[in-house]
Amino acid sequence: MTSIADHPPVAVRRPLFRRRSAIPGFGLTLGVTLAILSTVVLIPLFAVALKAGQQSPAEFLADAFSQRALAAYRLSFGAAFIAAAVNALFGLITAWALVRYEFPFKGLVNAIIDLPFALPTAVAGIALASLYAENGWVGALVKPLGWKIAYTPLGVVVALAFIGLPFVVRTVEPVLRDLSADVEEAAASLGANRLQTLTRVILPALMPAWLTGFALAFARGIGEYGSVIFIAGNMPYKSEIAPLLIIIELEEYKYAGAAAIAVTMLGASFLMLFVINLIQAWARRRG
Amino acid sequence: MTISIQSVAKSFGRFPALNGVSLEIADGELLALLGPSGSGKTTLLRAIAGLEFPESGQILFDGQDMTQVSAADRRVGFVFQQYALFRHMSVARNIAFGLEVRKGADRPSKAAIQARVEELLKLVELDGLGGRYPSQLSGGQRQRVALARALAVDPSVLLLDEPFGALDATVRKSLRKELRRIHDATGVTTIFVTHDQEEALELADRVAILNLGVIQQVGTPSEVHDAPANAFVCGFVGEANRLEGEVRGGRFRSGDIELASPGVADGAATAFIRPHELTRAAAGAGAFALTVERITPQGPVLHVEGRTADGRRLEAAFARAGGLGFQPGDQVQVAVERAHIFSA
Numbered sequence: 001m002t003s004i005a006d007h008p009p010v011a012v013r014r015p016l017f018r019r020r021s022a023i024p025g026f027g028l029t030l031g032v033t034l035a036i037l038s039t040v041v042l043i044p045l046f047a048v049a050l051k052a053g054q055q056s057p058a059e060f061l062a063d064a065f066s067q068r069a070l071a072a073y074r075l076s077f078g079a080a081f082i083a084a085a086v087n088a089l090f091g092l093i094t095a096w097a098l099v100r101y102e103f104p105f106k107g108l109v110n111a112i113i114d115l116p117f118a119l120p121t122a123v124a125g126i127a128l129a130s131l132y133a134e135n136g137w138v139g140a141l142v143k144p145l146g147w148k149i150a151y152t153p154l155g156v157v158v159a160l161a162f163i164g165l166p167f168v169v170r171t172v173e174p175v176l177r178d179l180s181a182d183v184e185e186a187a188a189s190l191g192a193n194r195l196q197t198l199t200r201v202i203l204p205a206l207m208p209a210w211l212t213g214f215a216l217a218f219a220r221g222i223g224e225y226g227s228v229i230f231i232a233g234n235m236p237y238k239s240e241i242a243p244l245l246i247i248i249e250l251e252e253y254k255y256a257g258a259a260a261i262a263v264t265m266l267g268a269s270f271l272m273l274f275v276i277n278l279i280q281a282w283a284r285r286r287g
Numbered sequence: 288m289t290i291s292i293q294s295v296a297k298s299f300g301r302f303p304a305l306n307g308v309s310l311e312i313a314d315g316e317l318l319a320l321l322g323p324s325g326s327g328k329t330t331l332l333r334a335i336a337g338l339e340f341p342e343s344g345q346i347l348f349d350g351q352d353m354t355q356v357s358a359a360d361r362r363v364g365f366v367f368q369q370y371a372l373f374r375h376m377s378v379a380r381n382i383a384f385g386l387e388v389r390k391g392a393d394r395p396s397k398a399a400i401q402a403r404v405e406e407l408l409k410l411v412e413l414d415g416l417g418g419r420y421p422s423q424l425s426g427g428q429r430q431r432v433a434l435a436r437a438l439a440v441d442p443s444v445l446l447l448d449e450p451f452g453a454l455d456a457t458v459r460k461s462l463r464k465e466l467r468r469i470h471d472a473t474g475v476t477t478i479f480v481t482h483d484q485e486e487a488l489e490l491a492d493r494v495a496i497l498n499l500g501v502i503q504q505v506g507t508p509s510e511v512h513d514a515p516a517n518a519f520v521c522g523f524v525g526e527a528n529r530l531e532g533e534v535r536g537g538r539f540r541s542g543d544i545e546l547a548s549p550g551v552a553d554g555a556a557t558a559f560i561r562p563h564e565l566t567r568a569a570a571g572a573g574a575f576a577l578t579v580e581r582i583t584p585q586g587p588v589l590h591v592e593g594r595t596a597d598g599r600r601l602e603a604a605f606a607r608a609g610g611l612g613f614q615p616g617d618q619v620q621v622a623v624e625r626a627h628i629f630s631a
Binding site for chain 1: 336337338357358359360361362363364365367369371372373374375376384385388389433436437439440
């Protein structure tokens with residue numbers, strides 16, 4: 001048996017990864033995280049930047065900011081933004097209905113919402129294109145009004161709205177579920193009407209999750225390719241999205257040009273997501 | 288404001304929560320609704336607030352029928368067990384909420400609202416914490432904010448649903464005194480729900496005891512404690528030894544314990560004996576032996592647990608003064624000074 005005297009206490013200064021903690025595994029989990037993030041995300045993106053960097057600055061600017069590319073960015077970011085905004089509104093209402101009410105086939109509705117996650121995007125694109133074409137069910141309905149949906153920028157918005165809906169529903173839903181009925185009753189007992197309760201109590205509490213859902217739908221929309229190309233018509237300067245332009249450049253063996261457009265999109269997307277995150281952090285701090 | 292509840296009934300599905308409840312609450316009164324869970328006390332409170340609507344019966348505020356008026360139009364202050372504070376608003380904005388949602392001429396000026404908030408923060412002793420958010424406060428502080436928020440609208444009646452239920456014992460005690468002080472300072476008619484009889488007896492002017500959706504007794508704390516209307520109230524309010532037995536010819540008998548039971552009909556009956564109403568006695572008529580098993584000091588009394596000769600467990604409370612002169616294992620002679628006997 002060893003006595004305590006044999007082992008006088010020694011103050012050991014352990015490195016950050018070796019500190020004792022009630023939740024062990026910091027070193028391991030952080031290591032795995034960085035490894036995955038590097039191999040799957042960072043290194044490919046770095047390769048894109050490297051490829052784009054092979055050009056001279058003048059060539060890069062000419063490729064990245066040609067008239068055709070600018071029109072494609074406008075369409076991609078604009079349509080993604082509009083689609084995300086539409087989804088934010090209808091996703092919120094859908095989440096509300098799912099959380100607050102009981103209705104027949106609720107489980108079925110719940111499952112359908114996730115379909116856009118699972119469905120191959122090309123299938124969605126073809127289905128949407130045939131529905132919204134001038135001779136499709138929906139297209140024929142709006143044709144007398146002089147509207148054209150498929151093969152116009154409007155078609156791009158429709159496809160992106162389809163893709164993005166579950167992001168908003170699934171981020172808002174759990175927060176709404178956690179929001180206790182007490183809070184609404186408290187507002188009512190203090191004299192607030194339904195509209196005031198909604199705008200002053202419920203929506204501010206949902207804001208961080210709602211913004212997250214919007215950001216996810218928006219980001220997904222910017223990068224979406226498969227469903228859009230079938231419904232967009234893909235006319236240069238009019239209904240051609242930026243991811244398609246990258247593919248066209250690649251097919252013409254202009255790898256550096258494709259990389260230039262990719263890097264520009266990457267930068268813009270990163271900036272926008274960063275700003276949305278800042279707004280979110282601000283909203284959360286107040287909450 | 289007087290509140291009159293007239294044969295109110297409400298059920299949830301097939302389960303009746305309130306079964307024809309009638310109750311009068313006087314202006315400026317502090318009333319406790321006491322009962323076990325599922326007794327309907329919270330449903331009654333929510334019906335008064337306009338958060339539930341009764342299926343039959345009427346609720347009158349100062350003689351005016353409010354039965355179908357919405358919560359927003361009743362001007363009641365409601366305090367929830369889990370506080371229900373608005374998490375995204377500062378303490379000051381929480382308190383101001385009821386004033387800020389008012390419309391047109393009803394809405395006080397910004398300066399007036401701010402002054403009212405300051406005044407209420409002082410009343411609940413949270414001066415200087417108006418800028419904090421609910422997440423930065425302790426449970427007791429949150430409940431004070433909830434109280435201030437409810438009082439901000441100058442409610443005609445203040446309703447509290449298990450207001451201290453989520454707090455630890457020390458905070459609960461001090462907030463109890465606080466509520467009494469605030470009630471006395473504002474004079475607002477107050478009704479609170481609790482399942483804690485000690486809380487009800489200590490705090491309220493009158494206590495209404497509910498069970499199974501029916502009011503069992505309404506009275507001052509000493510009335511419900513010392514003159515319980517029925518077996519349920521007797522068993523629920525205060526501690527009591529419960530003896531099942533039989534009444535014959537005005538005498539209650541249970542094993543070797545015999546008690547006078549004037550006015551109780553013959554047949555099966557239950558006797559309740561409060562621990563302090565079991566006293567030491569000389570051997571003789573009415574006295575019986577108790578074998579002491581456990582002695583626990585509780586303030587000015589010693590709590591004694593023991594068994595009778597036929598093995599029934601009884602609890603007694605003896606004054607500590609003068610010493611006891613017995614130990615666990617000893618036998619003492621005790622007599623019943625007073626008992627409450629109800630036919631079963």
